[in-house]
Amino acid sequence: MNTGERHPDVLGLLRAASLLAPDSAATGNDLTPDDIWDDLVHDRWETVLSLLEECAGSPDLPAAIWEGLAGAAEQSWLPRSAAWCHWRAAEARNRSVRAELRLRPAGEARRRTPLAGQGVLRPMWDIGNRAPDGAPAWNIAGLWVEGLPFLAPGGRAVVRLVPLAPAQWAHVAPGARILMHEDASVGGEAVVLEVRAPAGRAPRR
Structure with missing residues (x-):
């Protein structure tokens, strides 16, 4: 990928989400394409997300925007960025949970x-x-560190x-302690920090 060129799909999608001010119209506090482009071309999308959230009041982008960003990342040969955007699209469509996880020692x-x-x-x-029968009923959830x-x-x-x-997790709230399993043994313990509803609904903190 030529790092001197901007990917029009990425910038257009971010502008459509009202997250970027055009360079010519930006004030000192606005986020512009130049502010984030270096991170995008170096595959630092989580850094970009943090910047966007600081400047736009923690927006919940719809799944369609994330899928569009994923497609742009795939076209630009940024597999990790594409995976991150697909992940965020899944979060936007479903209930998502942030938690502090401690894995058990080996x-x-x-x-x-x-x-x-x-x-x-x-x-x-x-x-x-x-x-x-009263036995624990474990529930599957994908995990991103x-x-x-x-x-x-x-x-x-x-x-x-x-x-x-997602419906099986409706009762999970911040402060809850949950256990991770890869087999019958407990693989890790986590404390829930935040629960987010699908994009457009208020999170539970």
Whole structure:
């Protein structure tokens, strides 16, 4: 990709979402294409998101905008950025959860290698639901680790979860303690920090 050129799809989508001021119209506090382009071409989309949220009051972009950004990233050969945008589209369509997760050390759980942080893993979670016989009914949610490509056993990080069946997570609220499973053993413990409804609805903090 030529880093001297702007990807028109990206900038057009961000302007359509009312997140960018044109260079010619920007004031000292506005976010302009020049402010974010260096991060975009160097595949630092999470940094860009933080800038956009600071300047636009934590916007909840609709899934269509995120899918458009994902397509632009794919055309620009930015696979990690594309994965991040697809992830955010899934968050916009479904209930999503942010939590602080601590993995069990290698000797206390099944996992002995680092956990991939970019939305690949879909572990099971004990969020308090029960089967008809009273046994725990675990629920699946995809996992993205904020700011880290991997999370090693025994490590701690803030993670983002997208439930496979959002209605089953309706009771989960900030402060709740939930357990991660990759098998019958507990692989990690998490404390819920925030629950976000689909884009356009108010989050629970």
